[in-house]
Amino acid sequence: MPTTAWLALAAMSAAVVTLAGAPGPVPQFVDIAAEAGVRFHHTNGASPDKHLVETMGSGGLFFDYDGDGWLDIFLVDGGSLANPSVARQARHRLFHNRGASTQPGQGPQFEDVTDRSGIRHSQYGMGTCSGDYDGDGRPDLYITNFGPNVLYRNRGPSTGSGQATLFEDVTAKAHVGDAKWSTSCAFADLDGDGDLDLWVTNYVNADRAHPPFCGDARKGQRFYCHPLKYEPLPNTVYRNDGNGTFTDVSTTSGVGALRSNGLGIVVADADNDGRPDVLVANDTMPNFLFHNNGNMTFTEQGLSAGIALAADGRSRAGMGIDTGDYDGDGRLDLVITNLDFEMHTMYRGLDRGLFADATTESGVGFVTLPFVGFGVSFLDFDNDGLLDLAIATGHILDNAPLFRAGSTYAQRRLLFRNTGGRRLTEVGRNAGPGFTTEHVSRGLAAGDVDNDGDLDLLVTTNGHNVELLRNSGIGGGHSMLVRLRGAGTNWQAIGARVRVTTGNRTQLRDIKAGSSYLSQSDLRAHFGLGDATKADRVEVRWPDGRVESVTDVTADQILTIEEGKGVTARVPFSR
Numbered sequence: 001m002p003t004t005a006w007l008a009l010a011a012m013s014a015a016v017v018t019l020a021g022a023p024g025p026v027p028q029f030v031d032i033a034a035e036a037g038v039r040f041h042h043t044n045g046a047s048p049d050k051h052l053v054e055t056m057g058s059g060g061l062f063f064d065y066d067g068d069g070w071l072d073i074f075l076v077d078g079g080s081l082a083n084p085s086v087a088r089q090a091r092h093r094l095f096h097n098r099g100a101s102t103q104p105g106q107g108p109q110f111e112d113v114t115d116r117s118g119i120r121h122s123q124y125g126m127g128t129c130s131g132d133y134d135g136d137g138r139p140d141l142y143i144t145n146f147g148p149n150v151l152y153r154n155r156g157p158s159t160g161s162g163q164a165t166l167f168e169d170v171t172a173k174a175h176v177g178d179a180k181w182s183t184s185c186a187f188a189d190l191d192g193d194g195d196l197d198l199w200v201t202n203y204v205n206a207d208r209a210h211p212p213f214c215g216d217a218r219k220g221q222r223f224y225c226h227p228l229k230y231e232p233l234p235n236t237v238y239r240n241d242g243n244g245t246f247t248d249v250s251t252t253s254g255v256g257a258l259r260s261n262g263l264g265i266v267v268a269d270a271d272n273d274g275r276p277d278v279l280v281a282n283d284t285m286p287n288f289l290f291h292n293n294g295n296m297t298f299t300e301q302g303l304s305a306g307i308a309l310a311a312d313g314r315s316r317a318g319m320g321i322d323t324g325d326y327d328g329d330g331r332l333d334l335v336i337t338n339l340d341f342e343m344h345t346m347y348r349g350l351d352r353g354l355f356a357d358a359t360t361e362s363g364v365g366f367v368t369l370p371f372v373g374f375g376v377s378f379l380d381f382d383n384d385g386l387l388d389l390a391i392a393t394g395h396i397l398d399n400a401p402l403f404r405a406g407s408t409y410a411q412r413r414l415l416f417r418n419t420g421g422r423r424l425t426e427v428g429r430n431a432g433p434g435f436t437t438e439h440v441s442r443g444l445a446a447g448d449v450d451n452d453g454d455l456d457l458l459v460t461t462n463g464h465n466v467e468l469l470r471n472s473g474i475g476g477g478h479s480m481l482v483r484l485r486g487a488g489t490n491w492q493a494i495g496a497r498v499r500v501t502t503g504n505r506t507q508l509r510d511i512k513a514g515s516s517y518l519s520q521s522d523l524r525a526h527f528g529l530g531d532a533t534k535a536d537r538v539e540v541r542w543p544d545g546r547v548e549s550v551t552d553v554t555a556d557q558i559l560t561i562e563e564g565k566g567v568t569a570r571v572p573f574s575r
Contacts, residue, residue: 189543451481478533
């Protein structure tokens with residue numbers, strides 16, 4: 001028998017919601033985490049001391065750690081700086097996706113395999129990213145912390161278990177235990193040698209034991225301090241040496257000379273020169289665009305590229321970040337989430353790696369004014385072939401109304417539908433309880449957890465339960481998932497670009513390990529095709545620059561393309 005959430009989903013699917021002025025019905029998003037077996041409560045360690053880290057976490061990701069074709073889930077827990085007993089309760093969680101259910105009406109089912117995974121909680125957890133740094137065919141895991149970060153090598157199935165995977169802590173051996181307060185991270189082949197390097201954003205230098213007092217001492221009201229109260233930190237860049245170790249090249253790369261309050265990161269080829277650039281969302285400081293010079297050195301060009309500041313020439317409280325071609329012109333666009341009363345920022349891509357502020361033009365600006373944005377993702381949630389936008393929201397201050405009239409701690413999430421003509425319309429109020437109920441949300445990742453052809457969402461919340469929002473798919477069109485397999489060490493093809501052409505429309509997706517806020521989405525490229533039952537052409541630009549394509553590709557399937565071999569597998573969706 002279907003459980004409660006699935007009955008609710010079925011009821012809403014029957015009563016299709018259509019938004020006035022927007023094309024087609026709005027898919028419904030319902031939290032199925034508990035019934036799917038994804039049970040996780042984030043420990044933020046909130047205390048009267050108001051340590052800033054208590055407000056920030058945490059992240060999570062989708063990744064197929066065991067290679068069975070189904071997305072698994074990893075979630076980062078926080079901890080406590082004020083109370084050791086609370087800190088001991090914190091625990092990262094790994095959930096194995098058991099695949100398609102054999103029970104009618106039942107959704108995807110996950111098993112908590114943390115106990116036999118080898119993954120252990122240490123420090124106060126923040127974010128995570130995944131990539132196969134040693135090229136052994138198994139995705140590894142990096143966890144950022146308020147304190148030393150941790151790298152886990154995926155060693156494959158553990159003895160006596162066909163489902164769990166043993167992860168080994170190789171931080172010391174790999175030399176990647178950054179002791180700063182780190183936030184987001186991303187794996188990418190930054191130097192073009194075929195293996196994955198690692199970029200880590202860092203936040204501020206905060207005293208673990210004695211946080212500064214911020215608030216009204218006369219009234220006895222204390223709140224979390226503004227980040228400018230602290231010293232900013234530089235980003236950390238690790239070069240993969242190809243022997244299981246990394247070298248910190250932050251200084252020689254030119255990156256370490258710049259300090260900022262870094263929170264979000266996305267690695268993408270912003271100027272289409274074939275090399276991955278790095279874009280960083282900075283909190284209350286100008287955003288960075290590190291142009292890749294091609295020799296493991298970078299030049300910061302955020303101001304000249306047009307993304308450092310908002311339209312009024314001021315910096316914003318940047319937190320989440322993502323790239324995608326929302327206007328379909330073949331150039332990458334950029335979105336950055338900010339604090340309330342600032343508006344989240346949309347930058348439209350121009351030629352030569354330049355960007356224009358399209359916040360108001362896109363329709364994203366005024367709607368986001370009351371919201372504090374964190375995780376963000378470009379995605380086609382209704383499979384119409386146009387990139388939409390999902391945003392996780394929630395205030396930083398747990399006592400926000402005391403200091404800013406009209407502010408709320410918990411906030412509803414935002415969902416923008418792309419209506420064409422470079423315009424997006426907010427439809428969250430019509431998208432089911434996943435977007436109408438209020439939460440203190442942080443991380444957000446998109447992925448097809450049930451392999452049915454539409455994108456679901458993983459959303460983490462600060463001090464509360466994780467949510468797995470299943471997409472009802474109502475009113476959606478045809479689609480496909482493109483799963484790439486590179487020929488070399490970077491077999492996940494991180495850094496590749498996929499273009500799908502159907503009729504007169506071409507869509508592009510970048511394969512990127514790390515984006516949003518402290519999180520990472522499905523590495524498979526998802527394309528909505530609308531009414532089309534096939535794609536005329538699927539073109540792949542591999543990380544080494546080689547271009548391959550296939551034609552007349554049937555929709556509604558997971559397509560595996562291997563470098564130099566073409567299509568090697570076709571798996572129909574599990575609808």
